[in-house]
Amino acid sequence: MVEKSKELKEKEQKILSNKTQSIYALALLIGFCIVINIIFSFVNFKIDLTEEKRFTLTPSTVQMLNGLKDNIYVEVLLEGQFPAGFKRLQESTKDLLDQFRSESPYVQYRFFDPLALVTVAEKNNRIKDLAEDGIKPTNLRVMEENESTEKIIYPVAVVKFGSKSIPVNLLENSIAGFSDEEVLNQSINLLEYKIADAINKILRVQKPTIAITKGHGESKPIETQDLINTLSPFYNLKWISLDSMYTVPDDIKLIIMPNPSVKFDEKAKFVLDQFVMKGGDVMFLINRLKIDMDSLRNVRAEYVPIENDVNLEDMFFKYGVRIQPNLILDLECSKIPLVVGKLGTGAQTELFKWYYAPLLSSNSINPIVKNIDRVNAYWTSTVDTIKTKTDIKKTVLLSSSQYSRVQFAPVRINFEILRYDPDPSKFNKPNQPVAVLLEGKFPSLYENRVSPDMLKTLTDIKAEYKSSGDEAKILVVSYGKLINNLYNPTQSDYMPMGYNTFEKQLYGNKDFVINAIEYMFDEKGILAARAKEVKLRLLDTVKIKNERSFWQFINVLLPISLLGLGALFFNILRKRKFAS
Structure with a gap:
């Protein structure tokens, strides 16, 4: 009896010891979790396991944010109950x-509405008031209680710093050939760039x-x-005549030459060349x-275009x-309207494809052309690169499609080409370059060609001739x-860049230029x-239909069975x- 009592006491002590150890282990685990949480509340630590690193900011964005010295306020007008797509954009x-x-x-x-x-x-x-600030709404059709209603929403973020503010449109325009889901995904891809760019501009x-x-x-x-x-809110714009200056002012970083049709003389070209040499x-x-x-x-039968000689070919070369x-x-x-007959007292027109108005796209990963719609152009020529x-x-930023061809001057042009269906076999010169970006240190056009008079003029204005350039970019x-x-001109009204009034469609011209x-x-x-891209991984509807029962079993019965x-x-x- 005494031995049994002794064994019972030993068992009770052992059980008590095990309980004590369990309590100590639990307390130690809880304490460890508390300490870890306290440490990580002061330390920014995360692991992005996504393939395209969608939750990782680009190094340039991080550098800019780390350099902030004052508060930046972002007011997002996208608040409320939305369909799944806009909810995803909001989140x-x-x-x-x-x-x-x-x-x-x-x-x-x-966030507020x-x-x-x-x-x-x-x-x-x-x-x-919002429209006057450049903030435009979007009409959203919402289903509520089996009724379709329209709701005005603002997919816009307003970045504020001091008295300055910049509105940022979070939703991209519709792109031809893209579904609503793809446009929404593209909008999400560009969020970091748009908001970071607005912060960068507002801090200038x-x-x-x-x-x-x-x-x-x-x-x-x-x-x-x-x-x-x-451009006016973010840049100072000047109109300059290269003929009337000996050197480009130092405050000018970029020169745009839009559609010249008159020859540049050698003096103007020299000024432009030295501007490039200085970066x-x-x-x-x-x-x-x-x-x-x-x-x-304005011609009855046909038109023969002449060369637009602006005397810059040697500089390009x-x-x-x-x-x-x-x-x-x-x-x-793109398409143009042509008269095909009469309807009463008016003319009857139809839209025809105009092959001289190519829709340009790009295979480049350069951020200028990333995630933009096709660019609508007219009367373009091939831009070749030279060693x-x-x-x-x-x-090469923009090029024609795989179904293109070229006609060399002199060539006769008329609308007769539209009377017949095109022969695809003749469009056998694919991907003709139309826009080329050049980056590097350019050689001077006037190397070993500067006259003594030109050098004397440079000396008089205290300017130095450069035969080789600093880093520069030319498009x-x-x-x-x-x-x-x-x-x-009568109403002082204008359309956006790239808007085709015949097709009622906005192409990517403006995005390309601004980028x-x-x-x-x-x-x-x-x-x-x-350049960041979040892949849109859509469900395979055919596979879902064929394997519906299998995946229902996996998701419903398997967890219960386990x-x-x-x-x-x-x-x-x-x-x-307990038996032992």
């Missing part, structure tokens, strides 16, 4: 701003300066009003042949490109009216965020433990 915006704030505590944000809890009159006034102490050339038949300001209005950037927008739709409509005297025809093109004295990086596009917009300009000024590398087997296994272990 993605919040996730991104959380990443920004984890990098810098100076980034503050809030600008039209919530207001009367009809207040709502109309608020819509008007001084606006950079862009010069637009004049005096050689270039596009008039009213013809480029959309570009002027878009200045240039955008050449030039048609090699002189022709437009008005020229073609020296820098590494050549614009061929030809015209590109493409089966992938240069110095190492110049040459990137050559064989479409002179790339930055032009349609306008109504190219941003690339020229992108010293911090913010534009690299445009729980039952686990309970049975632990019950058997428990019985064996």
Whole structure:
């Protein structure tokens, strides 16, 4: 009896000891978790396991955020109940701003609905005020209780710093051939770039300066009003005549030459050449042949275009490109209206594909052309690249489709080409380059060619001749009216760049131009965020239909079966433990 009592006490002590050890282990585990949580509350640590690193900011964005010294406020107007697509855009915006704030505590944000809890009159006034600030709404059709209603929403974020503010459109425009889901995914891809770019611009102490050339038949300001209005808040714009200066002012970083049609003399070319040698950037927008739709409509039978000789071919050749005297025809093109008959007292028109208006695209990964729609151009020519004295990086940004061909000048052009169906076998010159970006240290056109008089003039104005250049960028596009917009001179009204009034469609001309300009000024590398791509992994609907029962079993019955087997296994272990 005494021995049994002793054994019982030993068992009780052993059980008590095990309980004590379990309590100590549990307390130690809880304490360890608390300590880890406290440590990681002060340490920013995360692991991005996604294939495309969608939750990792680009190094240039991180560097910019780490350099913030004052508060940046971001007001996101996308608040409320939305369909799944807009809800995803809303949540993605919040996730991104959380990443920004984890990098810098100076980034503050809030979501709100600008039209919530207001009367009809207040709502109309608020819509008007937002429109004056450049903030435009989107009409969203929502299903509520089996009824379809329209709701005005603002997929916009407003970045504020002090008294300055920049609205950022979070939703991309529809792109031909893209589904709504793909457009939404593209909008999410560009969130980091758009908001980071707005923060970078709003922090600029001084606006950079862009010069637009004049005096050689270039596009008039009213013809480029959309570009002027878009750039004015962020850049100083100047119109300069290269003929009237000996050197380009130091504050000018970029020169745009839009659609010149008059020859440049050697003095103007020398000024431009030395601007490039000093690291200045240039955008050449030039048609090699002189022709437009008005020229073609004003002739009865046919039109023979002449070469647009602006005396820059030797400069292009020296820098590494050549614009061929030809015209590109493409089966992938926009349309124009032509009269096909009479309807009562009026003319009956139809839209026809105009092969001289190619829709240009790109296979490049350069951020200028990443995630943009096709560019609509007219009367373009092939831009060839040439080996240069110095190492110049040459990137084809825009080219024709695989169904294109070329016609060399002289060529007769008329509308008779539209009377017959095109022969695809003749469109056998695919991917003709139309826009080429050159980057590097360019050789001077006037190397060993500077006259004593020119050197004396440079000495008098205390300027130095450079035979080799600093790092610079040159964009050559064989479409002179790339930055032009349609306008109504009587009403002082204009359309956006790239808007086709016949097709009622907005192409990617404006995005291409703005991205190219941003690339020229992108010293911090913010534009690299445009190259980020989040893959859209859509479900295979056919596979879902065929394997529906199997995956229902996996998701419903398998977890329950595993729980039952686990309970049975632990019950058997428990019985064996207490039986022993």
